[in-house]
Amino acid sequence: MADFPLSLLSFFAMSYTETVPKIIDESRQGEAFYSPHIQLDKPIDIKRFYIESYGCQMNFSDSEIVASILSGCGYTPTREVEEADLILLNTCSIREKAEETVRKRLRTIDKIKLARPGSMVGILGCMAERLKKSLLEEEKLVDLVVGPDAYRDLPNLLQRVEDGDKGINVYLSKEETYADISPVRLESNGVTAFISIMRGCDNMCSFCVVPFTRGRERSRDPFTIVSEAEHLFEKGYREVTLLGQNVDSYKWQHPETKENYTFARLLELVAHVHPKLRIRFSTSHPKDMTDDVLEMMARYDNICKYIHLPVQSGSSRILSLMNRTYDRDWYINRVESIRRIVPDCTISSDIIAGFCTETKEDHQDTLSMMAWADYCMSYMFMYSERPGTLAARKYKDDVEEEVKKSRLSEIIALQNSISRNHNLRDEGKVFSVLIEGDSRKSDTEFKGRNTQNKVVVFGKQPGYKPGDYVNVLIESSTSATLIGRIV
Ligand code: 5AD
Numbered sequence: 152m153a154d155f156p157l158s159l160l161s162f163f164a165m166s167y168t169e170t171v172p173k174i175i176d177e178s179r180q181g182e183a184f185y186s187p188h189i190q191l192d193k194p195i196d197i198k199r200f201y202i203e204s205y206g207c208q209m210n211f212s213d214s215e216i217v218a219s220i221l222s223g224c225g226y227t228p229t230r231e232v233e234e235a236d237l238i239l240l241n242t243c244s245i246r247e248k249a250e251e252t253v254r255k256r257l258r259t260i261d262k263i264k265l266a267r268p269g270s271m272v273g274i275l276g277c278m279a280e281r282l283k284k285s286l287l288e289e290e291k292l293v294d295l296v297v298g299p300d301a302y303r304d305l306p307n308l309l310q311r312v313e314d315g316d317k318g319i320n321v322y323l324s325k326e327e328t329y330a331d332i333s334p335v336r337l338e339s340n341g342v343t344a345f346i347s348i349m350r351g352c353d354n355m356c357s358f359c360v361v362p363f364t365r366g367r368e369r370s371r372d373p374f375t376i377v378s379e380a381e382h383l384f385e386k387g388y389r390e391v392t393l394l395g396q397n398v399d400s401y402k403w404q405h406p407e408t409k410e411n412y413t414f415a416r417l418l419e420l421v422a423h424v425h426p427k428l429r430i431r432f433s434t435s436h437p438k439d440m441t442d443d444v445l446e447m448m449a450r451y452d453n454i455c456k457y458i459h460l461p462v463q464s465g466s467s468r469i470l471s472l473m474n475r476t477y478d479r480d481w482y483i484n485r486v487e488s489i490r491r492i493v494p495d496c497t498i499s500s501d502i503i504a505g506f507c508t509e510t511k512e513d514h515q516d517t518l519s520m521m522a523w524a525d526y527c528m529s530y531m532f533m534y535s536e537r538p539g540t541l542a543a544r545k546y547k548d549d550v551e552e553e554v555k556k557s558r559l560s561e562i563i564a565l566q567n568s569i570s571r572n573h574n575l576r577d578e579g580k581v582f583s584v585l586i587e588g589d590s591r592k593s594d595t596e597f598k599g600r601n602t603q604n605k606v607v608v609f610g611k612q613p614g615y616k617p618g619d620y621v622n623v624l625i626e627s628s629t630s631a632t633l634i635g636r637i638v
Pocket residue numbers: 245246358359360461463501502503532533534535536537
C-alpha cells in the first residue's frame with residue numbers, strides 16, 4: 152500500500168470551498184425531454200408525451216430510446232407537462248434520495264393528472280424494476296410501470312391502459328440491447344451524444360442496486376454502434392460517449408465468424424468513423440481496465456484522454472467489503488499504467504463516504520488515495536443502504552449519519568482543492584476545444600471541453616460555431632472551469 156504524508160493532505164484540504172461539478176449532473180436531474188424533429192406519419196390525433204429523466208447518463212440515453220418507440224406509435228413530445236396525454240418519469244434507485252425526489256415529483260404529477268382526466272402516468276427505469284407491482288399499489292395514480300428492458304412493450308402497455316387496465320412489464324432480458332432502435336436525440340446542443348454500448352452489470356458491488364434493476368450484462372452489436380456513430384457524424388455531431396456500467400467488460404462475438412470484439416477493438420472501430428469525431432466512454436472498472444484499452448487511447452487522437460475510474464474507497468479492507476474485487480495496490484497500479492501509457496490523461500472518480508464499518512483510518516486512506524490519484528473531479532456520495540443488496544443483507548449500516556456527513560464534507564473539500572490545483576496547472580496552456588454552445592452565464596461566450604473533459608469557457612469570435620474545434624489559450628480558472636481566449 153502506498154502511503155501519503157498527511158501534511159500534504161491537509162494542505163489540499165484547507166484552501167478552497169468552490170463547488171466541483173456534481174456527480175450525476177445535478178443540473179440535468181428531472182430534465183424534460185423534447186425534440187422538435189419528430190415527424191409523425193399522421194399529424195391528426197396527436198397524442199403528446201412528456202418525459203423527465205433522473206439519475207445517470209444511461210437513463211438519459213434510455214429516454215431517447217423511449218422517445219423513438221413512442222414516436223413510432225403516434226406520440227409526439229411536449230415540453231409542457233400540463234398538456235401531456237402521457238407523463239413519464241424515467242427513474243433512478245441508486246440512493247434513497249434519488250427515489251425520494253421522484254416520490255416528491257409524483258405529488259405534483261398527481262395534481263396535473265387530476266386536472267386533465269384521461270392522461271396517463273408512467274414510471275420507467277430502475278424504480279419501476281425495483282418496486283414492481285408495489286409501485287402501482289402505493290402510487291394510485293400511476294398507470295404504467297416499465298422496467299429498463301421492457302420499453303419495446305410500451306405501445307402494447309399503453310393500449311392496455313387506454314382500455315382501462317394498468318400496464319406493467321418489469322421483465323429483465325438477457326439479450327435486449329435496443330440495438331436496432333435509432334434513438335431520438337435530445338437536441339440540446341447537436342454536438343455531443345450518448346451511445347449505449349451495453350446494458351446491465353454482472354458485478355456485485357455490495358452497495359449497489361444496479362445489478363438488480365438493470366439485470367445481466369450484455370453487449371450490443373458493434374456494427375450497430377459504429378453505424379449510429381456514423382449517422383451522428385453526418386448530422387453534425389462531433390462527440391460520442393460510449394455508455395455502459397462497465398465498458399471494459401464489453402464483449403461481443405460475431406454470430407457467423409465467431410470473431411471476438413473487445414472494448415479496445417470497439418474503440419478502434421469507432422475511432423475510424425472520422426478523425427473529427429471525438430470518442431469518450433464511461434464507466435471504467437479498475438478490475439477490468441486493461442492496458443490494451445490504454446494503448447488504443449494513446450494511438451488515436453480522437454479518443455479523448457479522460458477516464459472515469461471510480462475508486463469508491465481508498466481502503467483495501469473496505470474495498471473487500473464492497474466486493475469491488477481489487478485492492479488499493481491494484482488501483483494504484485492501474486493509475487500508474489494510465490500515467491505511463493497515456494501521460495496526458497485525466498482521471499475522475501466516484502467516492503462513497505461512510506460505508507459499513509468504515510473507520511477514521513479507512514477514511515484517511517480514501518483521502519490519501521484522492522490526493523495521490525490527483526482526480527480532476529469526483530462524484531462524491533454518502534453511503535445509502537439499498538434494500539436487497541449484498542451489503543444490506545450482510546453488514547450493519549453502522550456509521551452515524553453525522554460522521555458520514557462530516558467525512559463527505561472533508562472529501563468534497565479535498566476534491567475542490569485538488570481540482571483547483573489541477574486547473575491552475577493548465578493556465579498558460581493551449582487546448583483544442585470542441586465548441587458545444589453558449590456558456591451558461593453569457594451568450595457572448597462559448598462553452599466547450601478539451602480532450603481531458605475539462606470545461607473551457609471563452610469569448611466568441613466571428614466565424615466560429617458549435618461543432619467547431621478551436622485552440623484556446625487558458626488565462627485563468629476556477630476549480631470547475633478553465634477560462635481563456637481563442638488563439
Ligand atoms: N450509496 C451511495 N453511493 C452509491 N453508489 C452506488 N450505490 C450507492 C449507494 N448505495 C455510487 C457509486 C457508484 C455511483 C454511480 O453511485 O459510487 O459508482
